[in-house]
């Protein structure tokens with residue numbers, strides 16, 4: 001006998017059994033449950049509190065997770081503690097089904113405020129999945145840091161966050177004075193949905209929740225300070241050129257984007273679409289990067305495509321087993337083997353990127 005499918009009322013009732021310490025009401029009744037998603041055996045939502053209260057609500061999040069895990073038929077739970085920016089007006093509390101959430105998507109999303117103490121925000125994008133965008137983001141960040149820059153990595157791929165694995169970081173970030181402390185590794189400051197929700201759980205988010213989660217990670221992380229600002233924040237975007245990506249890039253204050261492509265024609269067509277998407281939202285494409293270049297997939301395609309699009313070509317990176325192995329082992333190859341050929345090629349790309357970004 002298969003268990004009865006989960007129903008939302010049951011989930012809300014379970015959440016109401018957990019008290020909001022401030023109002024004394026149940027969590028749902030107190031309006032703290034945002035963007036509830038119930039998909040199959042998975043439940044996810046954001047517990048929305050003010051930045052000042054975020055630390056105090058960590059035990060409440062844990063209690064909510066425990067209450068949901070105790071429900072029959074629930075196998076995965078992700079409760080993300082998000083801190084609403086203080087200056088924003090209080091939002092109407094609505095509990096959205098995924099469909100309603102899609103319909104409620106703002107018609108013309110307003111770009112969010114810039115993250116504090118961050119000089120440049122750089123997106124690493126691709127039209128197509130699996131072209132090595134995250135590998136390039138991690139190693140490009142390391143190569144920029146090797147130039148003496150202060151660099152952060154924001155893993156905005158909330159559907160399949162890979163930075164915790166690629167950069168070897170685990171554990172929920174700490175809240176200190178209402179801001180999240182990024183993880184530090186390989187000289188980089190790192191924030192990822194995979195750290196907030198657990199790598200497997202992050203899949204439950206739908207479009208609007210995804211962009212809200214990214215906005216929170218962008219603006220509520222202590223990337224830099226007044227005296228030591230972050231020079232570059234490298235944002236690893238989810239693959240694709242659909243509505244979700246459009247919403248994300250509209251809502252993220254990006255200074256520029258680099259597009260990663262493999263040399264093949266199909267990937268180049270997707271790179272073209274990605275460029276069109278950035279043009280639509282007036283984010284400059286700083287250039288194209290060819291990844292997995294060499295005898296297997298060919299080479300030169302991205303350079304030719306960059307010329308056709310009239311954007312700079314930023315360099316090519318070889319197909320190299322060491323790059324994959326280092327990523328699997330939680331270390332960018334650029335840091336693991338700083339004198340190797342791959343690091344040298346990333347240094348060339350990083351020099352051009354730093355130049356166009358003006359850092």
Ligand SMILES: Nc1ncnc2c1ncn2[C@@H]1O[C@H](COP(=O)(O)OP(=O)(O)OP(=O)(O)O)[C@@H](O)[C@H]1O
Pocket residue numbers: 126128129130131132133134135136157160162238239291292293317318319320321323324325327328
């Ligand atoms: N230049 C390269 N040489 C060898 N392996 C590579 C190279 N670039 C990426 N890879 C490997 O290819 C796989 C996909 O790379 P990665 O996860 O970086 O791609 P992605 O574009 O971010 O994928 P997704 O679309 O899933 O986010 C990984 O196993 C990675 O280690």
Ligand SMILES: [Mg+2]
Pocket residue numbers: 133134135157162
């Ligand atoms: Mg990726």
